Amino acid sequence: MSVKQISIFLVNQPGSLAALTKLLQQNEIDLRAMSLAESEDFGIVRIIVDDVYNCNQVLKDNNYVCSITKVVAVEIEDKPGALVNVLTLLGDNGVNLEYSYAFLAKKAGSAFLILRVPDVKAAEKIMMENGIRPITQDDLSGLFD
Amino acid sequence: MERYFDEAIETASREEILEIQNRGLRDVVKRVWDNVPYYRKKMEAKGVTPEDIKGREDLHKLPFLTKDDLREAYPYGLMARPVKDCVRIQSTSGTTGRRVVAFYTQNDLDMWERCCARALTAAGCTPDDVVQVSYGYGLFTGGAGLHGGSHKVGSLTLPMSSGNTDRQIQFMTDLGATIICCTPSYAAYLAESIHERGVRDQIRLKAGIFGAEAWTEEMRQSIQERLGIKAYDIYGLTEISGPGVSFECSCQNGMHINEDNFIAETIDPKTGEPVPYGEKGELVFTSFTKEAFPLIRYRTKDICILTEEKCECGRTFIRMTKPLGRSDDMLIVKGVNVFPSQIETVLMNQGYPANYEIVVTRENNSDAIEVKVEMTQEMFSDSISEVAGREKKLVAALKAMLGIYCKVRLVAPKSIVRSEGKAKRVIDKRNLYKG
Known part of the structure; x- marks a missing residue:
């Protein structure tokens, strides 16, 4: 994942x-x-x-x-407040964020977020349960086509 | 079972050894008096003649020789035999000033090589062994000494010299070398390279003889573990003969001095007064069997402790600790004595590589000391706080050892010059002794 x-x-x-x-x-x-x-x-x-x-x-x-x-990568909407949802979700579930950075790909209206967390699997599970699908290593090159 | 190269003399009674030394001292004093005007003048200045020297108890009456004397008398001024009797010179690296040149007759070479053969035998070397000599050859005594010693034992000798690590490892694996002789820093580098190449299982080494520079017990443990060998210390200096002045036995608890050739004393470096066995002092040698270049009471500047306690190996030669520092290598930083070996001990204890560089500077009349340490895979992490935390721990450990703050600078791997000869570990930018 x-x-x-x-x-x-x-x-x-x-x-x-x-x-x-x-x-x-x-x-x-x-x-x-x-x-x-x-x-x-x-x-x-x-x-x-x-x-x-x-x-x-x-x-x-x-x-x-x-x-x-291993880090978590997620796609968020490129609009004010989009980051709040992801971070609140992690915070509410007791996941500590060590560091994070963002990047843009070719897809209009989307931004991408890298999240460094102690337990990648646990963080990804929380996201899936809340309708956020993390990006995989294989997805990466597709974002830039 | 302990093996000896010269069992009779290596296990002789103390009385027998003292008798050899008394006789040897009388003889060498007479020889330099007759043949070395430089030393005769020094004796005359002190009011001593050969008749005053009956044996070891009169040693303190004789004047010292220092490296300065050797430089002043350079090149032929301390020779006790004409050129026609000499067959070889060896020379120091000259890192601390003018070179020092030592001369050898064939007998001198044979004596020196026997001393090295004793060291090799004490490390378990037999004619069945394959000895890889990776000390530098040429003017440096490391290569020549162990090479000659290996021949005397009758082992298959690989005259590799230093450097060209790929070729070293290839010969080591292809020829199945069982004993390696090199500087400890090169041994550590070889161990690192062998692991990098993944050829550890093709190495047949059982022992290593490492000398010519300062190393710590921690470094020994690390080399022993990484190469699966027993690591033996050897001591010597060009002025006295070369490696093999003293050597470690299987007890690895101090180095036995080849006392049938060298008289060792320790003195207070400030007053020149002899200090008793068991106490720290500057090591002084008299090489009484040397024909071409005998030195009387030569001050080594190495600080060590001598002991005549009986060794379990059966050898009766007294032992010296490895040099605990050098009276001239010692750094005084913010008024505190700092030995590079202390810093090395801390680095090894904290899991850092032995490759380091100490830089001392003075800004606004205040000393600062910094240790550059190479980053390693094991010490690295993606988190700044984790890496910086380790750095802080190292700073604290250095402070505990040295008593002063020592800055740590993490540098890129392999950015500190690897020594295949002697390591230059200290850079003192204060220029305190110039002008």
Whole structure:
């Protein structure tokens, strides 16, 4: 059901994100979504791509430290208040959100949300029961056709 | 059962060893007096003649030699034999200034190689073994010493030298090497590379002899576990001969000094006064059997403890602890003594790799110390708070060990230069001793 996110360790210095994106470019890896979190001396880049296995291999071969995490991805309406419904639902069911980021695809009127939660299966079950269908890894490329 | 290379001498009575040393000391003092004007002048300045030296109890009357003397006398000033009698030179890496060159006659080489053969045998080496020598060859004593020692034992010797890790691992697996000799940091790197390549099950190693740089007990445990071997420490320095001045036995509890060739003392580095066995002091050697380049009371700057307690292995040679620090390597940060080995211990305890770099700076007349540590797969997570939390824990552990705040900087994997010779772990940008 869920989507796999790749997190990458980056040193906090000029050009390190550029170097990473250059590597992805050289390997023709298309980023579907990206989010950047930083601390004083390092950062963590989180990305969503179609071929997780290939991307992970490219990164490892180039000495990046990275990890794969399952995250929940959902489609919401691209209008004010749409986010409230999803977040209220999670909150009411005691699901703690660790972090989240959004992206747009080609589908007009829709936005997409990545949610990092401790228990992906439990969160997805709650959503299904409330009529929200999470997006799978296979759905991803279709969103951009 | 414990094996010895020279059983009679390695297990001789203390009286016998002391008699060898007394005789050897009288002999070497006479030789340098006659043949080394540089040392004779030092003796004269102290008012000592060879007649004053009857044995070990008179050792304290003799002047010290330091690295500065070796530099001043460079290159031929401390030679006790003419060039025609010498067959080899070896040299220090020269990282702390001018190079030091040591000379060897054929007898000197044989003695040195026997010392290394004793170390190899104590690590379980026999003529059936395949010994991979991955210390640097050339001027550095590491390669030459263990290579010669392996020949003396009669083992199949792989003269690999350092570097070219792919080739090292290929020979190790193809030839079924059973003993590896290299620096501990290279051993750690080899272990990492072997795991990365997934060839751990093709490795036949049973023991490793690691020296030439400081390493900790934690690093030993990690290398032993990752390679499935017993890791032995070896100590030596070019000025005295090279590796094999002392070596570990199967008890792994201090290194036996080859006392039939070297007299060891420990002194207070400030006053030069001898300190008793069991107490910390600067290690001083007299290489009384050396023909070409004998040194009397050479100050190593290594701080260690000597013990004459009986060892379970049966050897009667006294033991030294691994150097607990160097009187010149020690950093004074914010007035506190910091040894790089303390930082390494904390890193290993917290599960970080042994590859690190210490940077000391001074801003606005205040010292700052920073440790760069490589990020590893095991330490990483997608959550900033988790990674930063581990970092905080490391800072706290460093503070507990050192007593001062030490900044931690997580850096990209493999971004700290891997040493295939000696590791350069400390960068002191304060320039306190220049000008």
